[in-house]
Amino acid sequence: EAGVTQFPSHSVIEKGQTVTLRCDPISGHDNLYWYRRVMGKEIKFLLHFVKESKQDESGMPNNRFLAERTGGTYSTLKVQPAELEDSGVYFCASSPGRSYNEQFFGPGTRLTVL
Amino acid sequence: AQSVSQHNHHVILSEAASLELGCNYSYGGTVNLFWYVQYPGQHLQLLLKYFSGDPLVKGIKGFEAEFIKSKFSFNLRKPSVQWSDTAEYFCAVRKIGGGGNKLTFGTGTQLKVEL
Numbered sequence: 001e002a003g004v005t006q007f008p009s010h011s012v013i014e015k016g017q018t019v020t021l022r023c024d025p026i027s028g029h030d031n032l033y034w035y036r037r038v039m040g041k042e043i044k045f046l047l048h049f050v051k052e053s054k055q056d057e058s059g060m061p062n063n064r065f066l067a068e069r070t071g072g073t074y075s076t077l078k079v080q081p082a083e084l085e086d087s088g089v090y091f092c093a094s095s096p097g098r099s100y101n102e103q104f105f106g107p108g109t110r111l112t113v114l
Numbered sequence: 115a116q117s118v119s120q121h122n123h124h125v126i127l128s129e130a131a132s133l134e135l136g137c138n139y140s141y142g143g144t145v146n147l148f149w150y151v152q153y154p155g156q157h158l159q160l161l162l163k164y165f166s167g168d169p170l171v172k173g174i175k176g177f178e179a180e181f182i183k184s185k186f187s188f189n190l191r192k193p194s195v196q197w198s199d200t201a202e203y204f205c206a207v208r209k210i211g212g213g214g215n216k217l218t219f220g221t222g223t224q225l226k227v228e229l
Contacts, residue, residue, distance in 0.1 A: 033215075035219075048216060055214065056215070059216065093158075105150070105158035107157040
């Protein structure tokens with residue numbers, strides 16, 4: 001069974017540009033999460049989808065971040081326009097139907113904003 | 115706000131030494147507790163978890179953790195580390211009831227095991 005995949009693995013962009021990160025959860029997992037780790041700090045929750053609906057977006061830093069999960073399969077996280085402080089590793093995780101299950105993490109996307 | 119503290123940011127041990135990584139959390143209600151590990155070049159994977167029952171939890175690769183409710187702690191232990199345990203270790207907490215399903219992580223502990 002394939003795990004959670006994320007694309008790209010690395011992205012280097014300039015301040016003011018737009019970047020879109022993609023996450024493909026484990027097939028059949030209704031729950032999809034985005035987290036972010038800024039260098040040297042803790043991994044922080046961004047948001048949680050149940051199928052295509054945003055269940056909890058309390059961790060989204062501001063309106064420059066837009067997450068979507070059309071059709072309840074893969075998800076995208078768009079940052080527009082990117083700022084220096086957006087640099088970090090963005091992790092995606094998924095879990096099966098019942099919410100209180102183990103979250104399986106993807107390898108992360110390392111975003112560098114110059 | 116709920117927080118998770120990992121006291122050791124960098125730990126260096128020799129092979130066969132014993133390991134204990136501290137984790138404390140601040141939330142007073144019911145929680146689920148996790149330890150995740152990230153080996154170099156790999157993704158985060160679950161080492162062990164505590165939901166309820168026996169507070170001494172055994173995980174993969176010989177790791178165990180003990181939940182001490184009165185101390186709000188969930189320390190990770192391994193009696194004898196190996197070079198292959200070199201990795202970053204993360205403690206995480208999920209609040210039950212009103213917290214959604216999000217995990218709150220500590221800042222991580224980098225463990226280096228020397229031969």
